[in-house]
Amino acid sequence: MRSLLAAGVALTALLGLARAAGAADFALSANDNHTTIIDGKPLGIRNALPDTLSVIDLQSSPPRLVSSIDVPFSDIGPPMALAIAADASFALVTSSTRAEAKSADGTAPDDRLSVVDLTVSPPRVAQSLHAGLGASAVRISPDGKVALVANRFEGTISIFRVTGHHLDPVGKFSLDNAKSQPVGIVFSHDGSFILVSRLADHMVSLLHVSGTTLSLDPRPITTGVTPDTIDTNPAGTLAAVSNIGRGDGDVDTVSLIDLQATPPRTIDTIAVPSGPEAVKFSPDGKYLAVNCINGTLKPAHTPFFNTGGVLSLYAVQRPDAKGLTTAGTMLRKVAETGDGGWTQGVAFSRDGRLILVQNMREHEIQVFRWHGGKLVPGVTIAVPGGPAAIATPWP
Numbered sequence: 001m002r003s004l005l006a007a008g009v010a011l012t013a014l015l016g017l018a019r020a021a022g023a024a025d026f027a028l029s030a031n032d033n034h035t036t037i038i039d040g041k042p043l044g045i046r047n048a049l050p051d052t053l054s055v056i057d058l059q060s061s062p063p064r065l066v067s068s069i070d071v072p073f074s075d076i077g078p079p080m081a082l083a084i085a086a087d088a089s090f091a092l093v094t095s096s097t098r099a100e101a102k103s104a105d106g107t108a109p110d111d112r113l114s115v116v117d118l119t120v121s122p123p124r125v126a127q128s129l130h131a132g133l134g135a136s137a138v139r140i141s142p143d144g145k146v147a148l149v150a151n152r153f154e155g156t157i158s159i160f161r162v163t164g165h166h167l168d169p170v171g172k173f174s175l176d177n178a179k180s181q182p183v184g185i186v187f188s189h190d191g192s193f194i195l196v197s198r199l200a201d202h203m204v205s206l207l208h209v210s211g212t213t214l215s216l217d218p219r220p221i222t223t224g225v226t227p228d229t230i231d232t233n234p235a236g237t238l239a240a241v242s243n244i245g246r247g248d249g250d251v252d253t254v255s256l257i258d259l260q261a262t263p264p265r266t267i268d269t270i271a272v273p274s275g276p277e278a279v280k281f282s283p284d285g286k287y288l289a290v291n292c293i294n295g296t297l298k299p300a301h302t303p304f305f306n307t308g309g310v311l312s313l314y315a316v317q318r319p320d321a322k323g324l325t326t327a328g329t330m331l332r333k334v335a336e337t338g339d340g341g342w343t344q345g346v347a348f349s350r351d352g353r354l355i356l357v358q359n360m361r362e363h364e365i366q367v368f369r370w371h372g373g374k375l376v377p378g379v380t381i382a383v384p385g386g387p388a389a390i391a392t393p394w395p
Helices: 002-021
Strands: 026-032 035-038 041-044 052-057 064-070 082-084 090-099 107-117 124-130 135-140 146-151 156-163 166-174 182-187 193-198 203-210 213-216 227-232 238-243 252-258 265-272 276-281 287-292 310-317 330-338 343-348 354-359 364-371 374-382 386-391
Touching: 026 082, 041 107, 064 124, 064 374, 082 135, 082 386, 107 135, 107 166, 124 166, 146 182, 156 182, 182 227, 193 227, 203 227, 227 276, 238 276, 252 276, 252 287, 252 330, 265 330, 287 343, 310 354, 330 374, 354 374, 354 386, 364 386
Parallel strands: 090 135, 135 182, 276 343, 343 386
Antiparallel strands: 026 052, 026 386, 035 041, 052 064, 082 090, 090 107, 107 124, 135 146, 146 156, 156 166, 182 193, 193 203, 203 213, 227 238, 238 252, 252 265, 276 287, 287 310, 310 330, 343 354, 354 364, 364 374
């Protein structure tokens, strides 16, 4: 009992500092307990434990798990199914699938969206809503007034009005292809538009935003095959997109989009290891972390199987001589290391010195230190479930 009380006091202090001073250092990890992979195919787990949401204290040395609660969540989709309000008062978590014993693969499409109150210790689910089938990425507008959810199995985007810690559904926006499989969403920093990654028709769409009204720009943005996770740099000048390809063992790609150009456009694309599940800019915008599954989900007898994933760090820089295709910005690899299996999301500590990687196979978060031009392995943090989405209160 004493340890539980101590954890509660620590969490209250941690989140209280985040809201009061904007300086506390923590991350949230959403963990899937109902999905597994057998011979390369995702399957549901019978009699699954509840999915969870964990608070990771990054001010401790080493970082540690503070608290976990039950929250519906799913690994299926990019590691963007979690968002934290700018004032750290609440979080949003989506669930794209749920366990279903009667279905052939043991899962069924889900549409749940949970609002998690972070002002109490431990956090609690304060509101449960429905988005659309295959609810994937969730993001909050820069002014905090709108939340959007990409619904993979519908080809729609759910729109919610945010008032304080409360969400009200406004409606859905249908993309021009019901089978486009929208999965990733990012807002421009002024909130005037969003980018949406579309798995099935291999494009990124720009949608104009006016309050709770969305409109599709007619020009698609081409990045690579099967665009998935998206992130923007802290300055709001660039977006990075992971292109996860066909999952057939070939190398895949990551692209940069110039958000200052009119219209925004792809300016650089680089080859990365197979299955780039996550892309994340550092808090200072100087680096981009790319986390690749690297064949760890393939059957062991295939030539594409690898025992571990790959974490790579790229410098975001100007080329020596400005080229026509890079528009003055490019990615250059500066470090690389191995991580776990079925590796998922990536997050930086507020100072950018720590990098957290979610290893779903091992049910752990692996911590690396960026020091002396190298990624130095640190502690691993066990979490209750397979971690597959991660977020911090800062960009």
